Amino acid sequence: MKKWYDLESETYHGVVISSRVRLARNLVDYTFPNRMDDEGANHVIDKTRKAIETTKETLTSFFEYVAMNRINQVDKIAMMEKHIISPQFVKVKMPASLILSKDEAISIMINEEDHIRIQSMAGGMNLEKALEEANHIDDLFEEALDYAFDDKLGYLTACPTNLGTGLRASYMIHVPALETTGQLQFILEAIGKFGLTVRGIYGEGTEAQGSVFQISNQVTLGQTEYEIIDNLTSVTKQIIEQELIVRHKLLKDKRKFFEDAVYRSYGILSHARMITSKEAMRLLSDLKVGIELGVIETVDNKSINIYNLMAKIQPANLQIIYNKDLDLNERDSARADYIRDHLPRLIGG
Amino acid sequence: MKCEKCQQREASVYLNQTLNNETKEVHLCEVCAKENEGILFNDGLSFQQFLSGLLKNNKSPQIKSVDLTCSKCGMTFGDFKSNSKVGCAHCYKVFDTHIQPIVKRLQGSLYHTGKRPSKLNQKIQLQNKMETYESNLKIALMKEDYEQAAVIRDLIKDLKKEAEL
Numbered sequence: 001m002k003k004w005y006d007l008e009s010e011t012y013h014g015v016v017i018s019s020r021v022r023l024a025r026n027l028v029d030y031t032f033p034n035r036m037d038d039e040g041a042n043h044v045i046d047k048t049r050k051a052i053e054t055t056k057e058t059l060t061s062f063f064e065y066v067a068m069n070r071i072n073q074v075d076k077i078a079m080m081e082k083h084i085i086s087p088q089f090v091k092v093k094m095p096a097s098l099i100l101s102k103d104e105a106i107s108i109m110i111n112e113e114d115h116i117r118i119q120s121m122a123g124g125m126n127l128e129k130a131l132e133e134a135n136h137i138d139d140l141f142e143e144a145l146d147y148a149f150d151d152k153l154g155y156l157t158a159c160p161t162n163l164g165t166g167l168r169a170s171y172m173i174h175v176p177a178l179e180t181t182g183q184l185q186f187i188l189e190a191i192g193k194f195g196l197t198v199r200g201i202y203g204e205g206t207e208a209q210g211s212v213f214q215i216s217n218q219v220t221l222g223q224t225e226y227e228i229i230d231n232l233t234s235v236t237k238q239i240i241e242q243e244l245i246v247r248h249k250l251l252k253d254k255r256k257f258f259e260d261a262v263y264r265s266y267g268i269l270s271h272a273r274m275i276t277s278k279e280a281m282r283l284l285s286d287l288k289v290g291i292e293l294g295v296i297e298t299v300d301n302k303s304i305n306i307y308n309l310m311a312k313i314q315p316a317n318l319q320i321i322y323n324k325d326l327d328l329n330e331r332d333s334a335r336a337d338y339i340r341d342h343l344p345r346l347i348g349g
Numbered sequence: 350m351k352c353e354k355c356q357q358r359e360a361s362v363y364l365n366q367t368l369n370n371e372t373k374e375v376h377l378c379e380v381c382a383k384e385n386e387g388i389l390f391n392d393g394l395s396f397q398q399f400l401s402g403l404l405k406n407n408k409s410p411q412i413k414s415v416d417l418t419c420s421k422c423g424m425t426f427g428d429f430k431s432n433s434k435v436g437c438a439h440c441y442k443v444f445d446t447h448i449q450p451i452v453k454r455l456q457g458s459l460y461h462t463g464k465r466p467s468k469l470n471q472k473i474q475l476q477n478k479m480e481t482y483e484s485n486l487k488i489a490l491m492k493e494d495y496e497q498a499a500v501i502r503d504l505i506k507d508l509k510k511e512a513e514l
């Protein structure tokens with residue numbers, strides 16, 4: 001089955017990489033995971049699984065169930081690198097499980113910070129579709145389970161920052177032009193006024209790599225799900241517009257420098273024998289924008305699937321691809337090999 | 350409300366104090382509250398420290414809540430403040446007025462306007478209807494409009510049946 005990130009989508013010239021929503025839900029009859037014993041945790045796992053299995057829809061073949069305490073640490077980290085699970089879920093000690101759709105678009109974490117975390121991903125600018133999918137799963141759970149819900153406060157969550165809708169919506173965006181010209185800084189400062197926040201690719205406190213950022217809503221209570229998404233989308237559209245303006249200005253004013261940078265990046269990526277993930281991300285970012293602006297032409301006009309490549313060159317994913325433990329140097333070497341094998345070919349190159 | 354100690358000034362500080370496992374709320378004016386901070390009250394009750402920080406500059410009554418404990422999960426309001434997570438759905442009821450200013454500061458709102466579980470929503474709608482009927486019944490009885498009261502009683506009966514389905 002094709003993964004969600006292999007499908008075509010509206011990316012606004014490559015600026016929007018992906019859309020993601022997450023719904024936080026809890027069961028009224030159990031204490032929250034931070035106050036739950038193993039017995040309670042196992043009950044929640046059983047109940048949520050049964051809820052999916054007994055729905056009228058034939059979902060069972062669409063999902064796989066992963067008992068988190070039966071898989072090893074590298075596999076967990078690899079899932080985190082692909083954004084299937086949260087960094088926090090990697091560390092969970094109590095019984096926890098993952099319900100994952102075969103196309104990896106829907107992942108449901110059981111016993112993370114809340115009993116249920118439904119995550120839905122879509123390529124490009126597609127938050128509405130992602131929300132619809134998540135809502136659908138939410139409705140199925142609700143038929144079988146009793147949610148913790150308050151007439152005033154909405155869906156009750158372990159942390160008050162998720163109260164109300166329990167919705168965290170985000171876009172993953174690639175904004176190299178705004179970052180190199182320093183304009184991103186101004187945007188980031190202004191964004192708080194809209195109840196939004198910007199983070200690196202692996203969430204709070206992580207560094208941005210290859211000019212890839214996540215922009216998401218901070219406020220979850222007092223706005224409807226669609227208001228939250230509309231607000232996020234309209235701000236993101238303005239960022240896209242700015243990014244495209246600056247890209248074309250750079251291209252017009254400094255075409256030779258720009259071409260040179262893109263070809264050099266391609267040169268290193270296609271010939272390096274060792275590369276760190278930070279350097280790789282920076283060069284892939286150059287190449288991606290170079291292809292999108294037509295500075296460098298590839299066979300079949302293929303751009304790079306930055307989402308997939310970004311995940312595959314992270315430490316745990318490399319160890320899975322090459323099926324062995326790798327130390328730091330071996331990883332840099334494996335990463336260089338992997339990139340050489342997966343780079344688009346240049347016309348006449 | 351007047352201060353419970355001096356009986357003169359308006360009470361603006363509400364304190365929860367615990368004695369023999371019984372928690373009761375005491376209402377004091379700011380002057381008396383300051384005087385008694387941290388020392389034994391003349392009837393042997395001990396005051397906790399004031400909730401500082403978040404509520405300090407608030408003009409609304411200050412609320413002290415160190416001993417508030419959720420009966421369902423055992424979490425205290427102090428636990429909540431140190432790890433910023435509640436232990437269960439019931440905690441939100443127990444910490445109600447204490448957690449509200451925090452939610453308001455984080456979210457800018459206290460009212461959910463988004464999606465509702467359809468199952469629960471039906472229940473809430475029935476409840477609201479029931480409350481309206483019951484207050485209408487009271488009004489009818491007060492006006493001695495027994496005909497109208499009988500009609501409302503039938504409506505209530507029907508609603509109860511519906512609720513059991």
Ligand SMILES: [Zn+2]
Nearest residue numbers: 352355378381
């Ligand atoms: Zn007084």
Ligand SMILES: [Zn+2]
Nearest residue numbers: 419422437440
């Ligand atoms: Zn509780």
